[in-house]
Amino acid sequence: MSEATVSRVLNGVGPVKEETRRRVMEAAKQLNYVPNALAQRFARQKSGNLGVILPLLPKVNVFSTYYFSEILSGIGHTAKHSGYDLLMLFREPGEPREYANLFRTQKVDACIILGAQNIPTDYDALEELQLEGHPFCLINQRFDGKPYNTVDADHRMGSFDAVTHLMQQGCQRIWFLNGPPVFSNSLDRLEGYRQALEAAGMTFDPDRVLAGNYSRKSGYAHAEAFAELIRTGQADAIIAANDRMAIGLLQGLKEKGVRAGADYALVGCDDSDGARLTDPPLTSIAVPFYEVGSEAASRLLGTLAETEPPVPFTVKLPVRLVARASSEV
Amino acid sequence: MSEATVSRVLNGVGPVKEETRRRVMEAAKQLNYVPNALAQRFARQKSGNLGVILPLLPKVNVFSTYYFSEILSGIGHTAKHSGYDLLMLFREPGEPREYANLFRTQKVDACIILGAQNIPTDYDALEELQLEGHPFCLINQRFDGKPYNTVDADHRMGSFDAVTHLMQQGCQRIWFLNGPPVFSNSLDRLEGYRQALEAAGMTFDPDRVLAGNYSRKSGYAHAEAFAELIRTGQADAIIAANDRMAIGLLQGLKEKGVRAGADYALVGCDDSDGARLTDPPLTSIAVPFYEVGSEAASRLLGTLAETEPPVPFTVKLPVRLVARASSEV
CATH class of the missing domain: 3.40.50.2300 (Response regulator)
Incomplete structure (x- = not known):
């Protein structure tokens, strides 16, 4: 039985043969199935979370509090209105960048990356995301010649x-x-x-x-x-x-x-x-900055609804x- | 079959009869069970998330960017080192305060509330959390005569x-x-x-x-x-x-x-x-502020590990x- 079929039955959507429905429901009953948010997300294979990867902010940081608050507010506002919760993923300086794992373990459906740097560890992690086809978007950082989704200011x-x-x-x-x-x-x-x-x-x-x-x-x-x-x-x-x-x-x-x-x-x-x-x-x-965050969330979450493989986007907002x-x- | 039994089998911990194990695994197979983070959390009935409820930050807000960044950094740092992810829950001014639902749907295991006010809507939502025994902590707000967990400064x-x-x-x-x-x-x-x-x-x-x-x-x-x-x-x-x-x-x-x-x-x-x-x-x-956030996360997550019903805590940090x-x- 395919995952899609199980998902259709548990969520009560789409066409399913009665015999199939019965078998899934029986199995679900054996597992003491409770229709809660976690279970539904498990069945849909979606977390409902937009991940935001960002450097852990100790007392001294490359981010100013202004930059951080504005971008995060922009992302948060847009995610909320698109029905997504924001999962904050703090990354420490020496830590391995296991971004793809966030998708493999279904902690996030898409993610926005702040403070990426043009260094091999970051580059490799992004390349892995790209090769596995996980939806992500960089804010304020581009990698020349790479088709990564990016929102930046000019x-x-x-x-x-x-x-x-x-x-x-x-x-x-x-x-x-x-x-x-x-x-x-x-x-x-x-x-x-x-x-x-x-x-x-x-x-x-x-x-x-x-x-x-x-x-x-x-x-x-x-x-x-x-x-x-x-x-x-x-x-x-x-x-x-x-x-x-x-x-x-x-x-x-x-x-x-x-x-x-x-x-x-x-x-x-x-x-x-x-x-x-x-x-x-x-x-x-x-x-x-607020618009940068908002635009990144809106574009990225927009690609999740597309049926065709999405075309990478590069947005550059004007400054003044x-x-x-x-x-x- | 109890939820606890299913959970023990799927997580491979604790004593389980062989026949029981076989039945659970069979049911799991029918559901095309994939041991991923979501499934494990479903089985454990835990999200692994610490919720942070906070007012949506539009351009003008009661929070300064400084206050917001510092408290959030303190919470984030401590949550990370306790193995929790941070789920940000932005609350809009007119929106109903359905805090208890976050626990009922297992989106969070505990939550920290910023910017609560002494008004009936907030008060009712907190009272509901308290009555249902959901672990939460207020930051920078107390309700006189109420045994809510609180971290504040003096x-x-x-x-x-x-x-x-x-x-x-x-x-x-x-x-x-x-x-x-x-x-x-x-x-x-x-x-x-x-x-x-x-x-x-x-x-x-x-x-x-x-x-x-x-x-x-x-x-x-x-x-x-x-x-x-x-x-x-x-x-x-x-x-x-x-x-x-x-x-x-x-x-x-x-x-x-x-x-x-x-x-x-x-x-x-x-x-x-x-x-x-x-x-x-x-x-x-x-x-x-950083320590206020850090202390709230550390105390609150600490109560989750306790087997006895936890004693409410009230922390007041010194100012200078x-x-x-x-x-x-």
């Missing part, structure tokens, strides 16, 4: 706009403080920076790219050296690849008497809550520069 | 310390901007404010208590009237029941040329990320005043 355009804005403010020596290259976002932002400079007939100078790790501390750490660059006329502006690094840099420079929006121009990325609180308020690239006092000079 | 002590600190700074006319009384935290904070004034031989004046709703906007809305109170010498300090209201008030007053840490003293509650970013930085009551420039006068 970070390249964000940096491009930031450079253009700074040049309109009269800045000539614009630096860039980037996050680690294992995140495709970092590469996209750097690319936008390079393109904008070249579009304006200026030279891209790799020496003007500083390395941070998306933490406030890593922005703060560059303050001393960058203060010197400003004083000696080698820098008049800087774009940080997220608000936390921008805020760390702003605070570090302020302690040295070098003021954003006066002595140099500063632009962050994310337009988080914090951008409105600093002194001066921080110019930033607004990223629609929000000008505040930190970029005035 | 918000009363927080306000008490805030008043004491302000009096040490020389403040004499200390106001209080509170959140809605449907949250027990609001009442606790107000009580601490009252107790500290009376302990210092001062009179508690209910006219000095202003009403907000924990949003930044509701703090901002009081700026105009409060500026007047400062100018006319009727107020020299204020405690806001969360940082967001404190920050709204600070910004509103600043726009009117009235500066925290100079013209008046200001204390917030939560010690969120934002408290370090304002100008001047905000004095605040640090609440160990973090003095910054906003409370200097």
Whole structure:
């Protein structure tokens, strides 16, 4: 007897021969069958869960609380309205990435992956999901040449706009403080920076790219050296690849008497809550994180209803520069 | 045949007669039994999930992103290390609170409830859980006289310390901007404010208590009237029941040329990320939200292993005043 037949009988749907129905019901009775949510899901071979894989958030993390809350709210809202519950799967740094097992053991029907990195362990786990045909979607990370479902924001355009804005403010020596290259976002932002400079007939100078790790501390750490660059006329502006690094840099420079929006121009990325609180308020690239989460859930759950093998989707949502006092000079 | 027997056979544990084992396995075969996570959970009558019920987070919410991320990280970390997955259950404002159904349908083995309010719908749902003996724990909300498991922070002590600190700074006319009384935290904070004034031989004046709703906007809305109170010498300090209201008030007053840490003293509650970013930085009551979440998960999951009916627990974690420039006068 096929699984599909058992499922049809237990759920009372579809055509089933009376004799077959009787045999299934008898077997079910032997097993003391109780029609509850678990049993129904077992019979349907569906969990009713949308998995969200995300790094375990200890005190220090690549995710800001703003990013995390917004994306999760967007996913949660859409999943709820599609009849799915959200199963959160926290992944620890050293842990094996056994994503395919989540599907094999039917803990999830589909899953969204946050914070994936371009490293072999992550890559292998995703490749396994893809080969076994499990529905998943990446948020804020792409793997070049791979047909993975992806929802992202247009970070390249964000940096491009930031450079253009700074040049309109009269800045000539614009630096860039980037996050680690294992995140495709970092590469996209750097690319936008390079393109904008070249579009304006200026030279891209790799020496003007500083390395941070998306933490406030890593922005703060560059303050001393960058203060010197400003004083000696080698820098008049800087774009940080997220608000936390921008805020760390702003605070570090302020302690040295070098003021954003006066002595140099500063632009962050994310337009988080914090951008409105600093002194001066921080110019930033607004990223629609809530919509990113919502779009990922909606597209991914949509593919589950399709009968044809779904075509992979790649969504890139627009970003928007929000000008505040930190970029005035 | 009892459920327990079926469960013993399917999980391969405990003593079972050979004939019984044969009959169960035969029935299982008829049902095309696949030993997967769902089936095992069905057999064990356990979901392996810790539910987290929380208000759906739209763009505006009583929860700050900081509060939400920290508590959820604490719960997630502890649940993971106890072998549980986290099932997020978003609750919409008008929706019926069918919490007991989550247990009846075996979607969760235990659940943590965030953002419960002292209103009849919430109260009835909790009473139903309690009567049916389902394991649950409230975070940051108590119901007087009810033996519900609760993990909270000592918000009363927080306000008490805030008043004491302000009096040490020389403040004499200390106001209080509170959140809605449907949250027990609001009442606790107000009580601490009252107790500290009376302990210092001062009179508690209910006219000095202003009403907000924990949003930044509701703090901002009081700026105009409060500026007047400062100018006319009727107020020299204020405690806001969360940082967001404190920050709204600070910004509103600043726009009117009235500066925290100079013209008046200001204390917030939560010690969120934002408290370090304002100008001047905000004095605040640090609440160990991560530990609140972690403690709730650990205690609640601990009760599941007990064979005796568990004794209800009430945990109150200590808070700590973090003095910054906003409370200097």
